[in-house]
Amino acid sequence: MRDKIVAGNWKMNKTLPESKALIKDIKNAIKNEELQNIRVIVAPTFVNLRSAVKKAKKSVVEIAAQNMHQADSGAYTGEISAEMLKSIGVKIVILGHSERREYFGETDSLLSKKVDQALNSKLEVIFCFGEVLEDRKSENHFKIVESQLKNGLFHLREKDWKHIILAYEPVWAIGTGETASPEQAQEMHKLIRKLIAENYNQSIANDVSILYGGSVKPTNAKEIFSKEDVDGGLIGGAALKADDFVALIQAIK
Ligand code: PEP
Numbered sequence: 001m002r003d004k005i006v007a008g009n010w011k012m013n014k015t016l017p018e019s020k021a022l023i024k025d026i027k028n029a030i031k032n033e034e035l036q037n038i039r040v041i042v043a044p045t046f047v048n049l050r051s052a053v054k055k056a057k058k059s060v061v062e063i064a065a066q067n068m069h070q071a072d073s074g075a076y077t078g079e080i081s082a083e084m085l086k087s088i089g090v091k092i093v094i095l096g097h098s099e100r101r102e103y104f105g106e107t108d109s110l111l112s113k114k115v116d117q118a119l120n121s122k123l124e125v126i127f128c129f130g131e132v133l134e135d136r137k138s139e140n141h142f143k144i145v146e147s148q149l150k151n152g153l154f155h156l157r158e159k160d161w162k163h164i165i166l167a168y169e170p171v172w173a174i175g176t177g178e179t180a181s182p183e184q185a186q187e188m189h190k191l192i193r194k195l196i197a198e199n200y201n202q203s204i205a206n207d208v209s210i211l212y213g214g215s216v217k218p219t220n221a222k223e224i225f226s227k228e229d230v231d232g233g234l235i236g237g238a239a240l241k242a243d244d245f246v247a248l249i250q251a252i253k
Contacts, residue, residue: 001037002206002207002208002209002231003037003038003039003209003231003232004037004038004039004209004225004231004232004252005038005039005040005041005165005209005211005231005232005233006038006039006040006041006232006233006235006245006248006249006252007039007040007041007042007043007064007094007126007165007167007211007232007233007234007235007239008041008042008043008235008236008239008240008245009043009066009094009097009213009234009235009236009239010022010042010043010044010045010066010239010240011045011066011099011236012045013045013240014044014045014048014240015048016047016048016051019044019045019048019051019052020048020051020052020055022042022240022242023042023044023052023055023056023061024055025242026040026042026061026242026245026246027055027056027059027061029242029243029246030059030060030061030246030249031059033249033250033253034253035060035249035253038232038249038252038253039060039062039232040060040061040062040249041061041062041063041064041092041126042056042061042062042063042064042239042245043063043064043065043066043092043094044063045066046065046066046080049063049065049085049088049090050088050089053088053089053090062091062092063089063090063091063092064090064091064092064093064094064126065080065085065090065092065093065094066093066094066097067080067093067094067095067097067100068080068081068082068085068093068095068114068117068118068123069081069082069114069117070110070113070114070116070117071117072117082117082118082120082121082123083121085121085123086121086122086123090123091122091123091124092123092124092125092126093118093123093124093125093126094125094126094128094167094234095111095114095115095118095125095126095127095128096111096114096127096128096129096148096152097128097169098128098130098169098171098174099174102171108147108148108151108152109151111127111151111152112151112152112153112155115127115152115153115156115164119156119160119163122163123163124163124164124165125163125164125165126165126166126167126211126234127152127153127164127165127166127167128167128169128213128234129145129148129149129152129166129167129168129169130145130148130168130169130170130171130174130213130214131144131145131170131171131172132171132172133171133172136170136172141170141188142188142191145168145188145191145192146191146195149192149195149196150199154199158200158201158204161196161200161204161207161208162207164208165208165209165211166192166208166209166210166211167210167211167212167213167234168185168188168189168192168210168211168212168213169212169213169214169234170184170188170214172214173213173214173215174213174214174215174236175215175236175237176214176215177215178214178215179214179215179216179220179224180212180214182223182224182226182227182230183227185212185224185227185230186227186228186229186230189210189212189227189229189230190228190229192210192229193205193206193208193210193229196208209231209232210229210230210231211230211231211232211233211234212224212230212232212233212234213233213234213235213236215237216233216235216238216248217237217238217244217248218238218244218247218248218251221233221247221248221251221252222251225251225252232252233248233252235248
């Protein structure tokens with residue numbers, strides 16, 4: 001049975017004290033909740049990861065990094081390696097977020113290297129992908145998503161898929177207040193599962209968690225999360241306030 005997941009991407013938000021306080025508030029708010037098969041993940045900025053790992057210890061909250069470099073180590077000023085993340089207790093990394101693709105020029109081919117590097121270092125990967133508005137308007141969205149998956153992930157071995165979480169994030173819905181309808185999300189998630197079944201097998205397709213991301217909030221989460229192939233959300237804005245984020249966790253139960 002695949003996991004349900006609520007993951008918060010804090011992006012370039014929260015100072016160290018704010019980051020500590022948010023983790024504390026989330027922890028306290030969910031400590032008495034029954035969260036069977038539900039994973040709660042938050043992704044603070046790099047400099048706050050070490051403290052976040054400590055703060056989240058002995059709770060269900062898991063800590064993810066927002067990015068990582070594809071090389072083992074070396075002369076890459078300002079970059080962070082998989083082993084560095086591992087060495088401070090981080091076990092999950094988000095790769096391919098649309099902001100990395102758009103503002104930092106990350107391509108499918110670069111991302112496939114990052115995915116390999118993360119898996120080689122035994123990190124779990126939340127792999128993000130999704131079409132831009134023009135692709136949707138021109139009805140190319142299925143093709144784009146298929147090519148992002150093919151180029152980024154379909155070189156993986158069957159056994160690698162245990163360490164992959166997918167996050168379908170239509171770029172036009174990220175931070176815009178515009179959400180894909182629950183039907184649009186379900187339609188795409190179903191296609192994604194079908195592509196995995198065709199390229200691998202049905203059991204891998206059934207087991208992989210596929211998150212939806214794009215302006216998920218307490219007011220729309222329940223409907224989106226209720227769709228058969230939607231296994232949770234990757235959340236931006238609504239992950240920055242404990243009350244909202246906890247409401248999303250409750251919405252998936
Ligand atoms: C995101 O950046 O992954 C995201 C989904 O952001 P928001 O929830 O703010 O749209």
